[in-house]
Amino acid sequence: MGHVGRERAGMTRLVCIGGSDGGISAALRARELDPTAEIVVMLADAYPNFSICGIPYYISGDVADWHDLAHRSRADIEALDIELLTDTTARRIDVATHQVSATGATGREQTIGYDRLVIATGAVPAMPPIAGLNRLGPADGAHLLHTMSDAHAVMHSVAARQPDHVAIVGAGYIGLEMAEALRARGIAVSVLEALPHVLPTLDGPLGDLVANELTAHGVQVRTSTVVNAISPEGNELSVHAVPTGTDKGAAPLELRAGMVLVVTGVTPDTALAREAGVPLTPKGAIRADRHMATGLPDIYAAGDCVLTHHALLGETYIPLGTTAHKQGRIAGENALGGQRAFEGSLGTQVVKIFDLVAARTGIRDHEATPAGYKPFTAAFVADDHKAYYPGATTVHVRMTGDLTTGRLLGVQMVGTVPSAVHKRIDTAATAIYAGLGVDQLDNLDLSYTPPLGSPWDVLQAAGQYWLSTSKSER
């Protein structure tokens, strides 16, 4: 049994379990605040601080060398005097003695003492109830996709199997990004989604715009379709699916594919935390408070393993890299004695799908109503800039406000890449953070020049439209 990272006299030793956004952010922030702290990051794989969100762009070929997906190199991190224990899996946290037991790549057990601990073990892919899936793996061309190891396995399958058709189960962000990535390789792609629209984090009419973009680029999109079995069929896989929802009762579907990606979301990876006695939700997320403290002495948590505080909804689970960065930074600060609070997610998300960008922030009707709001959503379209200047394109907006208070609750946008909806949504996110009413959007002094905007920004024009269409409801 080894003993890593012997404590330096009088200094705090911070141990982070997890080498992705949450754990690395905690370590970096701790180092900023305390040049003397001893900081150790332990991760189960060999890929510290990799941009998991970048995997589709490695698969597509946009990123030629997977090493480039690292936010920082190992050397960069070590130059900050942060010790990296790669290929090291935490097995047990001894809360009383402040020790973590872990096994390295060779199976050798190590015990590491800590003064403060940050659990940032992230999430694991959800396994949907698909018959046969648990007997299949990358060797059969069946893939989950969440880690760099998964990415390497997909790239191996693409090279070795040369699939001419890939089936993607799940039309969320990663599923659609992978559809684009595989189309960039000239591979036929089918996307199968159980819900009635792709990108279910947007309202249906906006999801349909994205579906049209996928179709226009040769992706076969099948919504309201539940995959219920996958089985090997020679060197290929046979995907069995049944229509659902309004299509229920229609003929079942059978697809042959050289490769199948199952990307239907994630669940918190918290077996380690559970065994240590860290309080969890029924679905397994760590119940950290807004200071990212777990309730166990000196143990903090951050990222995809944690129940998310949402600024409008209270506690929910929204695993996002941006949130993991924020929570990690706060956990690192508070682990060294800070008192910073996580002020909450708004579920802000953006995705580029071919030439379109879809973005959202805040909440939608079906989220707002159970949370006690009285939501009203207005659909609005406007040009991204003055139509007389060449290249104007349409921005589609859905704005949700609270009829009771007039508060802005959420904005969804779909537009072309040049229409900058990815940064327009940030203005909305900032307005929601500040608690602005829809009525106050008119007060914002937003920028205007004819090639890039309008005197009333799209968001302001949408607000004026919301006010006018919701008038009779208020």
Place this chain on the structure above:
Amino acid sequence: MGHVGRERAGMTRLVCIGGSDGGISAALRARELDPTAEIVVMLADAYPNFSICGIPYYISGDVADWHDLAHRSRADIEALDIELLTDTTARRIDVATHQVSATGATGREQTIGYDRLVIATGAVPAMPPIAGLNRLGPADGAHLLHTMSDAHAVMHSVAARQPDHVAIVGAGYIGLEMAEALRARGIAVSVLEALPHVLPTLDGPLGDLVANELTAHGVQVRTSTVVNAISPEGNELSVHAVPTGTDKGAAPLELRAGMVLVVTGVTPDTALAREAGVPLTPKGAIRADRHMATGLPDIYAAGDCVLTHHALLGETYIPLGTTAHKQGRIAGENALGGQRAFEGSLGTQVVKIFDLVAARTGIRDHEATPAGYKPFTAAFVADDHKAYYPGATTVHVRMTGDLTTGRLLGVQMVGTVPSAVHKRIDTAATAIYAGLGVDQLDNLDLSYTPPLGSPWDVLQAAGQYWLSTSKSER
């Protein structure tokens, strides 16, 4: 003497003097609020609701037909039952009898009664002290540029004089946009600016980036150069200038140009208001209050003729189309009995110069200090999106915060068109409007996807950098 727009019994008659952003916005808002009000817009030229900011794109050829520069057509406006009196110059306001005397194109005098009046007479180009300028005009190839008529005159000169070289006096927004427009026509352009940097509304280092962009596109840029005389020289004009500032004492400059544009800012057009007794500043701006009321009974004012309420500086003069739209809308609402207040400009501006975009919001050091702030400005650069995804470009940021309170005071950005600095600045403008501290930028839930951003947005990373570099000062 005619009498236009006889009052309908019991209805409010609103008269707006000025057919550009302020006057039209007031009329449109009044119509939204009151379908029965009688609304008259009187304008001195024939171009109601034209996008003056679009003139450079007509000159460049991007907009083939100048009619397309109209935000709305005459028919659109009249369809809202708004009466348009074009080519009608208001000569006198009789405050006591609530009447405006005006002359039409034929010189015929009209008297128009009002219940509520909105003065939106805008601004006129500043005439810098250049010897000989007052004896020159469009027929000589010497132009001011502020109205559609001015635009037609410039186009006429371009066609008739076929200048192979144009001198532009003034390197503000319009001067630089015109430099790009004339380069698009293959014409050589010199820009002459008295101050040490182009685009003086930005800090020098950012102005220099814009100057480099101009130079790279063949524009000759001469800063610290004061034009002191212009004289006819055959069919051309001779521009005489002297170096100033650190270049003072260097040899004077003489340029021959087939056309000269003088674009050195504007001053409020308020002779009419002054004669009516409307309170003005020493420099001639109308002292409207935040409800856009002038202090005279039933008379409101909006736009470039009005002293601007600035959210951080108090009262100042910043003529901007976006502000005119806001103030006009408020004036129209309050003229019909509303109580809305103008919450203030932040001086948000953006300009596209060739492939660069320069944007600013809030205030800079030299503006903040006299206003009682203790400003600190940090210069920061970051990629617009993850460097591993193709096409990442550098965003240059200057962030100003108050050392005493930590409040965000201003942000300036220069980046490429795809870097979306035009909408990134809006996030900053929203944060400043909401009174956020630099420290709070980290709390914003901004969007991220690798092709379009970073997990910490540029603004957040700049904020972290500001906090770290200003630490010893706070």
